[in-house]
Structure formats: structure tokens, C-alpha cells
Amino acid sequence: MSRNMPNKPTLRHDEWVQPYLRKYGKALALAIFLSVATSVFACALMFTSGYMISLAAAVPLTVLALHVPSLFVRIFGIGKPLLRYGEKLVSHDWVLRMTSEMRRKLFVVLERRANNLDGRSKNTTLGSVLALLNDDIGNVQNLIMRSMLPLLSTWVFALVITGMCGVLSWHLAAIMLAVLLLLSVVVPLYSAAANSARTAAIKAAQKNIYDDLTDDVLGISDWILSGRQNDYLHRIDASLEKRARAKHAIAKFERNIALVSQIIYCICIVAVLLWAYAVFCNPQELQGILGAIAASGSENAPAYAPNWIAAFILCLFPLMEAFAPLPSAAMEYTEQIDALSRLNSFNPKSASKDDAVKPTRKAARTAAPAATPAREDTAYCQISSTPDIRLSNVSFAYPNCEEIIHGVNLSIPFGEKLAITGRSGAGKTTLAKLILGALQPTRGEVTIGGINPATHQDDIWHTIGILHQHPKLFNMTLRENLAIGNPNASNAQMLQVLENVGLRARFDKLPHGLDSIVQESAFNFSGGEAHRIALARILLANQSIVVLDEPFASLDAQTEQQVLDTVMRTLAGKTLIAITHSEASLAAFDQTINLSELNNLGEIS
Structure with missing residues (x-):
């Protein structure tokens, strides 16, 4: 004692x-x-x-x-x-x-x-x-x-x-x-x-439960987007079981x-x-x-x-x-x-000083969740490997509010790089959620490869990836963070995507390689590096469509250009939809549309 x-x-x-x-x-x-x-x-x-x-x-x-x-x-x-x-x-x-x-x-x-x-x-x-x-x-x-x-x-x-x-x-x-x-x-x-x-x-x-639970809740969208909801639900099971065993032993001793x-x-x-x-x-x-x-x-x-x-x-x-x-x-x-x-x-x-206690986490978690084998393709709804996106007379209004999307007709062929701009409150994020299937239109229809994303959520997330403004990196090892995109990815595949997004030199400096801990909210990585790790996760998932939700808003001009160049290079041949306010990045896209104008126009393709 x-x-x-x-x-x-x-x-x-x-x-x-x-x-x-x-x-x-x-x-x-x-x-x-x-x-x-x-x-x-x-x-x-x-x-x-x-x-x-x-x-x-x-x-x-x-x-x-x-x-x-x-x-x-x-x-x-x-x-x-x-x-x-x-x-x-x-x-x-x-x-x-x-x-x-x-x-x-x-x-x-x-x-x-x-x-x-x-x-x-x-x-x-x-x-x-x-x-x-x-x-x-x-x-x-x-x-x-x-x-x-x-x-x-x-x-x-x-x-x-x-x-x-x-x-x-x-x-x-x-x-x-x-x-x-x-x-x-x-x-x-x-x-x-x-x-x-x-x-x-x-x-x-109990500490692991608090850390994992807050980490997972903050990154719940990443779990859902990767199609690994079950892993999200069961990730703290090992800690809960360990705590329950110890409590049972104490109760028996008492x-x-x-x-x-x-x-x-x-x-x-x-x-x-x-x-x-x-x-x-x-x-x-x-x-x-x-x-x-x-x-x-x-x-x-x-x-x-x-x-x-x-x-x-x-x-x-x-x-x-x-x-x-x-x-x-x-x-x-x-x-x-x-x-x-x-x-x-x-x-x-x-109170103004940093904690003197050093983190004592092991390089690799012993209680890391086992990778869930990918489901067979036959379990999915058949989606084309080169899907197009079509919005047909789409309108949307939140409950008890006026319509924010008015009769939008939009056709995005596979492989196109599209930037969506517009004033704040014009409905850019709402339009992205309609494409992702997170929302269903009040009127009209949204299809990806001929399939309604809202009614085939489990299947569509294997086709669409998303890169947020503040990408969520979990308080886990780098390997586990990358495995969210593909739980069956090999070390060679992980190293290759790190090479592709320009992080190989940074990776070589990590003390434990892929088993190095990525601290909560990526404290030990810069903003640009965090975006690249999230992008590497998308590359491992090999999704055909990638949505960028204000990915450059929190980056300085130099980092923004570096991330943009990496995105365009690594996602060549895939459909890219970017919601952005950044004027400097628009020239890199095949087409730019202003949502405020799109609400009043006919079909754009």
C-alpha cells in the first residue's frame, strides 16, 4: 500500500x-x-x-x-x-x-x-x-x-x-x-x-474511459464517415470490463x-x-x-x-x-x-504553469480495439466505382424556417474538382450534408451513382470521405488513427500514404514510428500535419468522392497552399467538392459555383 x-x-x-x-x-x-x-x-x-x-x-x-x-x-x-x-x-x-x-x-x-x-x-x-x-x-x-x-x-x-x-x-x-x-x-x-x-x-x-469517451464523442463524425460505428460503440468495452472485474473483486473481498x-x-x-x-x-x-x-x-x-x-x-x-x-x-x-x-x-x-507530470502512456495501447474485418462487397448496395452526383430540383428548409436551398439543379461528373462559395448562411454546409446524405431534401432528389445517399448511409460512406476544417485526430497511436480509414491496411500501405501526403520526413522523427501516440486534438502535430494525417486516412479508405468542409479556414497562407497542393496531387482522378471562402484556392478547381446564385439558376454541369 x-x-x-x-x-x-x-x-x-x-x-x-x-x-x-x-x-x-x-x-x-x-x-x-x-x-x-x-x-x-x-x-x-x-x-x-x-x-x-x-x-x-x-x-x-x-x-x-x-x-x-x-x-x-x-x-x-x-x-x-x-x-x-x-x-x-x-x-x-x-x-x-x-x-x-x-x-x-x-x-x-x-x-x-x-x-x-x-x-x-x-x-x-x-x-x-x-x-x-x-x-x-x-x-x-x-x-x-x-x-x-x-x-x-x-x-x-x-x-x-x-x-x-x-x-x-x-x-x-x-x-x-x-x-x-x-x-x-x-x-x-x-x-x-x-x-x-x-x-x-x-x-x-476510469481514466481510459474518460479519455476515450471524450475523444470519441468529439470525433464521432469520423467514425461514422469511416463506416466503423460498431468500433466506436465498443472501443471502451475493454476499459469497462477491466473496471467491472476490479469492482467485482473488491465487492467479493468486502x-x-x-x-x-x-x-x-x-x-x-x-x-x-x-x-x-x-x-x-x-x-x-x-x-x-x-x-x-x-x-x-x-x-x-x-x-x-x-x-x-x-x-x-x-x-x-x-x-x-x-x-x-x-x-x-x-x-x-x-x-x-x-x-x-x-x-x-x-x-x-x-495556475499559469504547465503540469509537471509527464505523460506515462505506453507507445502502443495494449487495450486497442481489434480491427473489424471489412464486410464483403456483396453486403453493399452496388455503387459504381466512378459515380456521378446529381441534384434534381433540390430544396431544403429546416423545421419552422424558410427554405435555405431553392430548387437547385446540379450535375457533377466523376473526377471533377468543384468549389462551392457563397456568403455565410447561404447554405453551403447544408448543401454538403444533402450530398452526404446526412439530410434529406424537402423537395427534389439527390443521387450518387443513381443511389439516394440518405437511404443507404452504411453503403455510401464507403464511397464518400470528408476532410473537416478541424480534422479530428484521436488520442491513440498513429497506426490506429490511420486504421480508421481502413482497419485492414498493412504497414506498407500506411507508410505509402504518409509518403504521398508529404509526411514521411516527419514520420522518421517519431520516437516509435507508427506506434507513436497522437495526443488528444493532435497537440504534438501542427495544423497542416493534422490535415495531412486526416487526408492519409481518406487515401487508405480509397473513397471515390471527397468533400472538403472549409479545410483551409484555420491555416496560414503558406500552409494552405501546401495542403491544397497535396490534396490536388493525391486526389487526382477522384471527385472533389470543396466548401470554401478562400479566394486564393479557387483557381485550382475545375469549376466554381456561388450558392447564392445557384439557388436562382437552372442546371449547372
Whole structure:
């Protein structure tokens, strides 16, 4: 467990919990006092109840003998829930105030570091930020509520119980000390040590789930366009299964450790029963014990001995309620401290600095999804290898809006390079979605090779590729990013397309070749390189039609020209449709149409 324990600098320079412990120190002390008092009242309630019930069952020598225990039963019975309510009110009030302030502070820190999250920090991903906001603050809250407070309260309670037993008998104190040490120290420490690896596995799996999920959601269009929806749906299955296995193992361990605790508890009851029998059946010791707890030295004291035995045995039952949560609290402690360490890496005093933690991802993911074999061509609708595109009297309007596309007739023969321009809001992206089949026209018909793309989505994506303004590269290896275009592509094919798009020299500098990690949003690649990798993905897919959706908008003039030259060279012989505002790129296309004018013209071919 030591490897997972926090190091001294983490605790010494903690800026997230210690300030609130100082601020709410009195509330913490009050919560501990109320928790201990609640447990003492619970034991006292069972003690007096056991004595009174056994006394009433045995027909007491006088009815007045029931008056005092019944009074104490009322006092402890009313006091216990009141103390419990007060303890919950005090502890939850200050802990929830603390976490509310911590969330506000975390948002401020993240806002200050927004530039890093936009791409200047190589160590912070959207998944890690999501984990901070969703898991780590909650874990730090649980560090107080479910670990520190129960552990401290139970240890203080154990000292109180041992001290009270020591007043009566050192034999009883020795029994209780041994049992309480086992339940409050040995069992929790063993639980934490035995489950440290499982806790680490859950944490690692959860991190991969957040990273993969945010990565995939941001790049969902690329998965759909590549026809690999099933891979998208199942890519985090390995992490989910790993997390589920670790949680199942921990749940099984918790059941076993609960059984062990119950056995220790039963041994304690038997030991106390034997002690009580030895004491209360010995007239000399009986007088001493009764004198200590009831100031009774009367000649009738031996008649009440069985009642005291019942009282002492029943007094032990509330102990399990107090000590049962400790193994779980200890097991969660390492995860909670790790969460605190991650929060401290976002220290408000150093919010302008990059994270000091280095990425520790392996060069190649061991849990990478297996490539899904391509379906047989017979599963597809038959589409010509040289399809033309035709829009016949196409109109489109979004719900409750005026038509944005009006009676467009457009014919694009295979192999043509077409640029579509127009003012913002003219419907350029809408027209592209109609061609891609993402939208269906309100009126008219769109066909690709004689097939309606909207009704044959699974088939048409193997014919059409798209290069976005901000191409999505996933937080995976370069090989896995390229394989989205063709999961069965060989190393030689991948290297060839990298050569074709002008990235071979850059590839030779990568530390692990095709197994080098492409960080989230391509932090370790320039904008032009990211476009070229996305283009290489399209080349591997060998799609007949490629749509460019504002591909040059975020590039400088020199990079734009380089990417344009690469696109035109590598996509020669394919149909190319570009939605662009860039005047400099229009000369490279066979035909340019202005959508604002096309809405009012006849057929263009």
C-alpha cells in the first residue's frame, strides 16, 4: 500500500483540503465529539435495555428496581438519534460548504488555464478535466466524510470504550483493546493493502474511459464517415470490463472481510461472556464490579448478577455499527489521496504553469480495439466505382424556417474538382450534408451513382470521405488513427500514404514510428500535419468522392497552399467538392459555383 500513499510534499503543500480543515477545525472537532457521543449512547442504550429486559423477565424483587433503568433507557433512546442528527448536520454542513468552494476554485483555476486546455498543454486532456470535475472533487469530499471522519471518530470511541472497561476490570480492558485494535487498525490496513492494486486498476480504467469517451464523442463524425460505428460503440468495452472485474473483486473481498470482522466480533462476545460469567458468579468480584457501576453493596446484589451479564453482552452489539465502515474507508483512502494529488497539480498559485507530470502512456495501447474485418462487397448496395452526383430540383428548409436551398439543379461528373462559395448562411454546409446524405431534401432528389445517399448511409460512406476544417485526430497511436480509414491496411500501405501526403520526413522523427501516440486534438502535430494525417486516412479508405468542409479556414497562407497542393496531387482522378471562402484556392478547381446564385439558376454541369 505504501506505493499508493501520498508523499510528504503533496500533504505539506496541499492547497485544497488543509485550508478548509483549518477554517472548519472547530466544526470537525464537534462532529467527532457528536459521533463518539452517539456511539456511547448506543452502547449505553443497549446496556440499560438489556439489564431492564432481563430484570423484568426474572420478576424483580421490587417494581421500583425497574424505575432507574427505564429512565436511562428513555434518556439514551432519545439522546442517540438527536446526537446522530446533530453529527450529520454539523459534518455535512461544513463538508458540503467546503466542496462547494472547492468546485468554484477549480473552475477558476481551469478558466485561468484555458489556454493550456486549448492545446498548449500536452499533459491535460478533456477526459482528465472531466475526471477532475466529476470524480476527484467527489473523492476529496469522501476523503473527509467517509474516511477521515469515521476513522478519527472510531479511534476516539475505541479509546473511550477501553478506558471505561479499564475502570471496571483490566481483564475486560485487555479483551476490548485487542478486539478494537483488530477491528479499527489491523483489518482496515490489511483491506487497503490487499486492494491497492484493484483500486489502481479501477482508477486507470476510469481514466481510459474518460479519455476515450471524450475523444470519441468529439470525433464521432469520423467514425461514422469511416463506416466503423460498431468500433466506436465498443472501443471502451475493454476499459469497462477491466473496471467491472476490479469492482467485482473488491465487492467479493468486502464480503469476505465483513465475514472475518463478524467472526472477530463473535469471539469478542464469547470472551466478554466468559469474563462476565467468571466475575458475576464470584461473590467477591461481584461486589467490586457492582460497586463500581451501581454503587450497590447490598446483600441482594447476587440476585441481579444475570441481569448484569445480559447488559454487558447486549452492550457489545452497537460496536459493529461503528466499526463496520472502516475497511471500506481504508480501501477508498488511497484513491481519495490520489484525487487530492491530481487537484494539487492544479495548484491555484501555479495556475499559469504547465503540469509537471509527464505523460506515462505506453507507445502502443495494449487495450486497442481489434480491427473489424471489412464486410464483403456483396453486403453493399452496388455503387459504381466512378459515380456521378446529381441534384434534381433540390430544396431544403429546416423545421419552422424558410427554405435555405431553392430548387437547385446540379450535375457533377466523376473526377471533377468543384468549389462551392457563397456568403455565410447561404447554405453551403447544408448543401454538403444533402450530398452526404446526412439530410434529406424537402423537395427534389439527390443521387450518387443513381443511389439516394440518405437511404443507404452504411453503403455510401464507403464511397464518400470528408476532410473537416478541424480534422479530428484521436488520442491513440498513429497506426490506429490511420486504421480508421481502413482497419485492414498493412504497414506498407500506411507508410505509402504518409509518403504521398508529404509526411514521411516527419514520420522518421517519431520516437516509435507508427506506434507513436497522437495526443488528444493532435497537440504534438501542427495544423497542416493534422490535415495531412486526416487526408492519409481518406487515401487508405480509397473513397471515390471527397468533400472538403472549409479545410483551409484555420491555416496560414503558406500552409494552405501546401495542403491544397497535396490534396490536388493525391486526389487526382477522384471527385472533389470543396466548401470554401478562400479566394486564393479557387483557381485550382475545375469549376466554381456561388450558392447564392445557384439557388436562382437552372442546371449547372
